[in-house]
Amino acid sequence: MQVRTSLAALASNSSVQILRNLVVAKPSDRACDIFINHRGADTKGNISGLLYERLSKMISLHTFLDKKSMDPGDKMLSEIDAAIRNCKVAVAVFSPNYCKSYYCLHELALIMESKKRLVPIFWNIQPSGLMVKNIKKYDPNELHRFRWALEEARSTVGLTFDSTKGDWSELLSKATEAVLRNLHEVEEEKKRGKEEEAITSSPFGSV
Template sequence: MATLTRSVRRNRNQILHTHRIIRTATPNPNPNPGRACDVFINHRGKDTKRNVASLLYQHLFRLRLTPFLDNMSMKPGDKLFDKIHAAVNDCKLGVAVFSPRYCRSYFCLHELALMIETKKKLIPIFCDVRPSDLAVVPSPALPSAELRRFAGAVEEAKYTVGLEFDSRKGNLADVVKNAADIVIENLLEIDDDDERGHNDHSSKSLQIHHRRHRHGPEQLID
């Protein structure tokens, strides 16, 4: 963990500098709704909205990132499912704040399943709960297909390395800062991967262009 923290600190200025150049965000409790979402914060509101989730949102927003948190990123009149689906699809990664009653929430499980299905990088924070304690409880109101979908998403999240926080012993400020550092590190990796993919695509397109120019379109077999 110490090595990761040092690496994050070395790269922190790089990502902050990049975001400040390409964005002109000003302090505002509601981010620009037309801007792409960097981080989707998935949480059980009754458990963590007033602590981990809100503090992480505020911390990331001060770093000029664009986090999504339902009560901060939505306004009256927004279509709930449409807004959440769009945010999950647009986000670069997700943070799932697991808590003792997390698996009782349909929306928590639905958002988690969406992130897994869209193959978003997931950073779990296990807040006052162990990964092994997370389980979806069958309910007559929950169709069997949804139950399997939610259970599969929870199982995948349980076996993803994350942060653990015990509110009786831990420091809330520390877990928020550590989570933000890990988010920054992962955003850097995602941006680097995207840039490499763009460069590889451009290089391949350039090679095809040269082949066509050299041999003529009628001689090109691809």
């Protein structure tokens, strides 16, 4: 089933082409496509919330944003960890207070350990500013894990945005475009993997 959307509302022609190539099931029938890792106090009311609404409604993709994607009675940590492990692409919205949160750092580390495609958004912070805060409250293993994840994020090309002078519409369009492109690449890699597996398992092997 192809994604249902209004093509006129999409950010660009390249977004249209990517969506045409994406074949997905209904959100209720599959794992989430996109996981948004963020510090709620900083960005849920702006970029994280806006991106979630755009991806969930305009493009009809299954996007996970903590409490917005859970029901009363759900176990928060287990639901979040499962969503990360089962997603196709992760978006990390880094903000000034991001690195003060154990949960943000844990989610980022799990994203990296699960080898998920990452789209970083540096919101009012530069990549060089990503450093673990309050290091004394973490044990050595956690500290190493969090520092490694942040280093991986710093070395990943992302979007940098200053909310005092940046263009919000342009940011949302670029973020949407990046997510769609990565989703398409993940689907293509999965398709190639299945084709290679089929050739390997064939009694005739590769020709």
